[in-house]
Amino acid sequence: MTIKINKKITAYNVVTEEDKAKAEDAATAASTRSAEVVQLGEPLSRPDKLVGNTYKIKTPVTEHALYITINDVIMNEGTPQEHRRPFEIFINSKNMEHFQWIVALTRVMSAVFRKGGDITFLVEELHSVFDPRGGYFKKGGKYIPSLVAEIGEVVEQHLQEIGMLKKPGPDEHQKKLIAEKRAEYLERQTQDSETEGSENSAFPPGAQLCGKCHTKAAIIMDGCLTCLNCGESKCG
Structure with a gap:
C-alpha cells in the first residue's frame, strides 16, 4: 500500500518491535483497570454466635x-x-x-x-x-x-x-406546647359527653391524620391544624 505525503518531512522516527510491545502492554493495562470491580466494603463473615x-x-x-x-x-x-x-x-x-x-x-x-x-x-x-x-x-x-x-x-x-438511628420526637419546647394544646382541647371537650365511637387512641376522638408522623392526632386549635403527637403545625 502506497501513502502519498503532500507535506514537507521535517523529522522521522523508526518504530521498533520493542516500542510496539510497550504500546500493547499499556493498552492491555488500561483495559484491565477499566474492568476492575470496586468493592464498597468487605462482606461480613458470620460468627458462631449472634x-x-x-x-x-x-x-x-x-x-x-x-x-x-x-x-x-x-x-x-x-x-x-x-x-x-x-x-x-x-x-x-x-x-x-x-x-x-x-x-x-x-x-x-x-x-x-x-x-x-x-x-x-x-x-x-x-x-x-x-x-x-x-x-x-x-x-x-x-x-x-x-x-x-x-x-x-x-x-x-x-x-x-442499637443506636444506629436517633429516635425522632419533639424537643422540650414542642413537648410543652403540645401538652398545653392537648389540655386546652380536652378542657373544651369536657362539656360534650358524647363520644364518636370507641377508637383505641391516646388522642382526642375525631383527630385528623398528621401528614408528618402519620398519626391521627391533628386537631384544629385557634384556627390552625396542630398535631398533638409530633408538634407539626400548618401555621409554622
Whole structure:
C-alpha cells in the first residue's frame, strides 16, 4: 500500500518491535483497570454466635401474628468503638400466604446487612411501599400503608434500640406546647359527653391524620391544624 505525503518531512522516527510491545502492554493495562470491580466494603463473615431481638406484630391484613427476628453482630468487640449492627433477619408466621415474597425480602435484606456500610436507607424504602388495597391504623392511631411498611417499622425500632438511628420526637419546647394544646382541647371537650365511637387512641376522638408522623392526632386549635403527637403545625 502506497501513502502519498503532500507535506514537507521535517523529522522521522523508526518504530521498533520493542516500542510496539510497550504500546500493547499499556493498552492491555488500561483495559484491565477499566474492568476492575470496586468493592464498597468487605462482606461480613458470620460468627458462631449472634445476639438479637424478636418482635411480634399483629396486623389486620394477616390472620396470624408475624415474628420478626433481627440478629446483630458485635463490631470492634472489647474496644471503645464497640457497637452492634444487624447481620440477618428472619420472619416466621403460621400464615403461609406471604411466604414466598417474605423469604425473598429477608434474604435480600440480610445480604444488605452483611455487605456493611450504611443500611438505614432500608427503613425509608420499606416505609414507601403502599398496598393497593389500602393500609390500616395501628394502636395509637398511626397509619401503616402496607405490611412491608410494618416490617420497616420494626427495622426502624431495632436500629433505634442499637443506636444506629436517633429516635425522632419533639424537643422540650414542642413537648410543652403540645401538652398545653392537648389540655386546652380536652378542657373544651369536657362539656360534650358524647363520644364518636370507641377508637383505641391516646388522642382526642375525631383527630385528623398528621401528614408528618402519620398519626391521627391533628386537631384544629385557634384556627390552625396542630398535631398533638409530633408538634407539626400548618401555621409554622
